[in-house]
Amino acid sequence: MPVVDVSIRGRGAVATSLALALGQQGLRVAVSTGAEPERADVRAYALNAASRRLLRRLKVWDALPADAVTPVYDMQVRGDAPAGRLQFSAWTQHVDALAWIVDAAELDGALNAALRFAAHVQRVDDGPSASLTVYAEGKDSASRRALGVRFDRHDYGQTAIAARLIADESHQGIAHQWFRAPDVLALLPLDRPRPQRSFALVWSLPTQRATALLQMEPAAFEAELQAASPDVPAGLRLAGARAAWPLAIGSAQPVCGEGWVVIGDAAHVVHPLAGQGLNLGFGDVQVLADTLANREPWRALGDQRLLQRHARARAWPVKSMSWLTDALVHGFSSQSAWARELRNRGMGLVDHAVPAKRWLAAQALEG
Numbered sequence: 001m002p003v004v005d006v007s008i009r010g011r012g013a014v015a016t017s018l019a020l021a022l023g024q025q026g027l028r029v030a031v032s033t034g035a036e037p038e039r040a041d042v043r044a045y046a047l048n049a050a051s052r053r054l055l056r057r058l059k060v061w062d063a064l065p066a067d068a069v070t071p072v073y074d075m076q077v078r079g080d081a082p083a084g085r086l087q088f089s090a091w092t093q094h095v096d097a098l099a100w101i102v103d104a105a106e107l108d109g110a111l112n113a114a115l116r117f118a119a120h121v122q123r124v125d126d127g128p129s130a131s132l133t134v135y136a137e138g139k140d141s142a143s144r145r146a147l148g149v150r151f152d153r154h155d156y157g158q159t160a161i162a163a164r165l166i167a168d169e170s171h172q173g174i175a176h177q178w179f180r181a182p183d184v185l186a187l188l189p190l191d192r193p194r195p196q197r198s199f200a201l202v203w204s205l206p207t208q209r210a211t212a213l214l215q216m217e218p219a220a221f222e223a224e225l226q227a228a229s230p231d232v233p234a235g236l237r238l239a240g241a242r243a244a245w246p247l248a249i250g251s252a253q254p255v256c257g258e259g260w261v262v263i264g265d266a267a268h269v270v271h272p273l274a275g276q277g278l279n280l281g282f283g284d285v286q287v288l289a290d291t292l293a294n295r296e297p298w299r300a301l302g303d304q305r306l307l308q309r310h311a312r313a314r315a316w317p318v319k320s321m322s323w324l325t326d327a328l329v330h331g332f333s334s335q336s337a338w339a340r341e342l343r344n345r346g347m348g349l350v351d352h353a354v355p356a357k358r359w360l361a362a363q364a365l366e367g
């Protein structure tokens, strides 16, 4: 006899948001919180409009401190030749913002605080028996193998460096990105630690180069960073520790079976160059919650046919984003002259093709 309706394994944003969403439906939910992370997450996530709507419904978005969320009004993408320029603006896209940059540690804190007040949700050390078990254990999920799930993973041989920066001038709500060989660099506007003058850095590089940068003294690292990001607010300096993540692409197959489903990074991992991994995970949460809410009255929560509806609805959004990010990684990692010419001219063309640009921005906004 199940003790709860749904047992969720995982302690990340995907697991906690799903627990809140299912608790709102009146389902009895247990979420296994596991050990606390050893250090605070220095990252900031670029979240899209769909993720924001989900977090609003869960009453988490409006609980975030004002300086933990910064809207992006403009996005400037540069290649590695003068022709390679692409600009997006919220104004031409007719939206409030292109994305919202959210402090990762604050988001985690707000989700966990909401869980403490959520009726029907209990936090447990280990998952009790349930009609449905959801695995949201992240990219290194230990349960996949026991479920018979294959995880195809390809390491990019790259590492992302993340850090908080402070600049001398205001960020003006502009996100800057450089797509080039061999690195991809993003400076995302943020109001922490200093209002108007902070950026979240995500710098993806070949692992050897990333290791060298991580070992440098702060002043030497800042000089390298400033050289790699010309034409942006001057005086970029580190506001705290640097952290590193090895980068890979991965996908799980199958993602569901009788009584279980795998979601979030446990089901699909993408390169962070487009800032879409968590947006995909929140997409899983929304679709799974809707699928369970709309089931026939006689159908059990763990019914494989029901869970396959969720898997079918998520297949295309996840696949298309995986292909897109993978194509960008490969397109921008070649050092050959013709590849450089092609990608920079391509960026210039898209910049002038207004409908194509609108379509691209809409995909990123809605996931």
Ligand SMILES: Cc1cc2nc3c(=O)[nH]c(=O)nc-3n(C[C@H](O)[C@H](O)[C@H](O)COP(=O)(O)OP(=O)(O)OC[C@H]3O[C@@H](n4cnc5c(N)ncnc54)[C@H](O)[C@@H]3O)c2cc1C
Binding pocket: 009, 010, 011, 012, 013, 014, 015, 032, 033, 034, 035, 043, 044, 045, 046, 047, 136, 137, 138, 139, 141, 142, 160, 161, 162, 202, 245, 263, 264, 265, 266, 272, 274, 275, 276, 277, 278, 279, 280, 281
């Ligand atoms: C440098 C970088 C920048 C990024 N930037 C963005 C961005 O701007 N926008 C965006 O959308 N995405 C971004 N991402 C991707 C995003 O970080 C991930 O997609 C997201 O964190 C996945 O969430 P998750 O909850 O599925 O997994 P995780 O965040 O990995 O959480 C899973 C957690 O569950 C724990 N766990 C595992 N097993 C169990 C168990 N049995 N019981 C309890 N706990 C367990 C794990 O230890 C882990 O803490 C970025 C990624 C990187 C590396």
